[in-house]
Amino acid sequence: MARELQKIIVMGLGYIGLPTASMLATKGHTVVGVDVNEAAVNTINSGRIHIIEPDLDILVRSAVNSGNLRASLVPEEGDTFIIAVPTPFKVEGDNPKAPDLSYVEAATRAIVPYLREDNLIILESTSPVGTTELIERIVREARPELAGKVHAAHCPERVLPGHILRELVDNDRIIGGTTKAAVAKAKALYKTFCNGAILETDSKTAELSKLVENSFRDVNIAFANELSVICDKLGINVWETISLANRHPRVNILQPGPGVGGHCIAVDPWFIVSSAPKEARLIRTAREVNDDKPHWVIERVRAKAARFKEPVIACLGLTFKANIDDMRESPSLEIVQHLRGAQIGEILACDPNVDPAKAPFPLTDLKTALQKADILLLLVDHEEFMDLDRELIKDKVVIDTKGVWR
Template sequence: MKKNICIVGIGYIGLPTAAMFSSYGHKVIGVDINENVVNVLNKGKITITEPGLEEFVKKVVSSGNLSASIVPKESDVFIICVPTPINKDKTANIELVISATKSIVPVLKKGNIVVLESTSPVGTTEEVIKPILENSGLNIGKDVLLGYSPERVIPGNIIYELKHNDRVVGGINEKSANEIKELYKTIVDGNIYTTNCKTAELCKLMENTYRDVNIALANELAMICEDLGINVWDVIKYCNKHPRVNIHNPGPGVGGHCLAVDPWFIVEKEPKLAKIIGLSRETNDFMPNFIFSKIEKLLKDIKYDKKITILGATYKANIDDMRESPIIKLVNILEDNGYKVEIYYTFIKDNNLVNEDLLDSCKDSDLIILGVDHDEFKDLPWDEIKKVVRGNIVLDTRNFFNENKIKSSGFIYKLLGKM
């Protein structure tokens, strides 16, 4: 069962996947067009942040089971794990998927397996990948097996979830699905379910869309509660006492490479039918604008140049990933309207957007906003912060802070979803 595996794209998903296969004795080559990523990996190091990953990678590189290259090499299995970002018109950008597929055609041979893991619009595997692979002259589905198997992991716990989560495998035929299932069984302890490619592609999109729609419901409820003068957090708390109700928490928006992107892939394919999905995306995308309107009201009496300190810039807590972060969108809105903005967070290194000094970032600020509920923000020195700020307002967008503690330091505490 030990295979030579070529994984194209060694980022947030491809690298942990490569390390996992390597740890079970497969010989893995990680391919990336970024020479720095390749060079760093060949030294047993990584360029991304994920708990436990660097030690894991160092071990499998030292064993000789994992190495990196800028071009694909002949292998038994090819797994495509490149990003699929969103275009400005909210359509899927699959250029990297196309180029990655083209790159493996010259080294494709009879008996190979090709798996797409990148989140993609329905039909990508059969309508885009398969025709490109056919340029090899091989029969795709007979000479070369092809399928789609998306990851189901969460940043911060990727290594554990790669191994333990259930997985869906879609094949262009039954043989492809079954062979890909056998491959992933070597690293997955969870259940693996087989189906066709389009079903697997839509499953991946809908898993994230389900969460996005529920967050949109919570965000809409937060805006309604502010208009009605009701505390949304109380409404959610009491609603969720019902045995069949589980309303999500509101926030400043939805980010990341999945929830903020994947629903648009469905809307792109079915614009006339995906009404709830599209409206939910618009609601969540609007939240930075709603936060901005709240800021404008809080600081309406200040005539001089206004400075705001935002705590956290990533799309979720305790990671360094800022892809599609609603906080960055909020920063852009503020700066476009003449505000000076400082972002504080120590977890992001060597980024000119972020100040790693808390008191320096808060100096002369008129308003402090909690953008992301990172653990390190639980016990901030509010008495010391009060000495350096110019204003006295704290806006909590996550219902994360201890209101009484902040008030005892002389601040006015404001909360998203509560007037």
């Protein structure tokens, strides 16, 4: 049976929306990507990209040149509407980590005038439990004649920056609908480009499952980060300790670092805490451990800097993980920003993956940083830092938060 090609409106053209829109367009669907950033819209329509992701430029150029993908500032009528917008934090009462659903709500209200009977709305944004039902409620209140006639599903993204295109195709996908009909319609669409298994459930379970995936990793990383603090106090090498412990057949401890960043692991656990604040004790504690790790790193730098009269401190890495340009929720960026305001010496920031025009402060090239620094603070294990000639750093004071120079 031939595949049914659709007109798809993708709301949000960031790290998830743009790859998804491009992938769907290359499979023959007509795709309109919508974003509030006019510069991004113009860039995409010229066949170029405004973010860094391996091979995405090739995919976008192909999709645009085929005529199946175009970008716009406003939505229009279609068959399926995919919402892939940010879900950050906001301050709510005494909670500084409350989920901010304003972008999801705004995207939903933007598409409401264009909805027709039997349309499908898919929420890809990682969201608190009940957000898919919230979308249905917004539609029902604005267009009561469509009550029960528009389908809604949650299909959370599960991709790793730097490997997005491969994982979009190969990873298993969870599809949770508010009705069985919504699940069936969403499944048919994702099967046009997904090779992984399609796992069916209800919308609330799908929402929680995505949050649980990242919370599990956050708890494991918190264990490793807490171990690193304990080992430092006891004068023990944490990486050797973890390596030895992991030789046990049922132990798999992750690696410590300067904290936890990114748009998922550093954010999603708080959505669970907000939904069940009294019950999510372990999840909350893990978040607090990981949120505190940058402050511990800063104090280590202070202690080392006190040995010098006018220390030069080179901070290597600003992104939240290696070999990407993404600085969202980055603990490395937080550390460097704090050090720059701490007046403990001259701070040099180096990151070969970050566009200097997008950096919040001036960047220094690696050669200059190595020449001038008294203290080297390794925050991100970019390939450029991994391959350093050890002779260049043998006379430096080294604080290696990733354990790559041990």
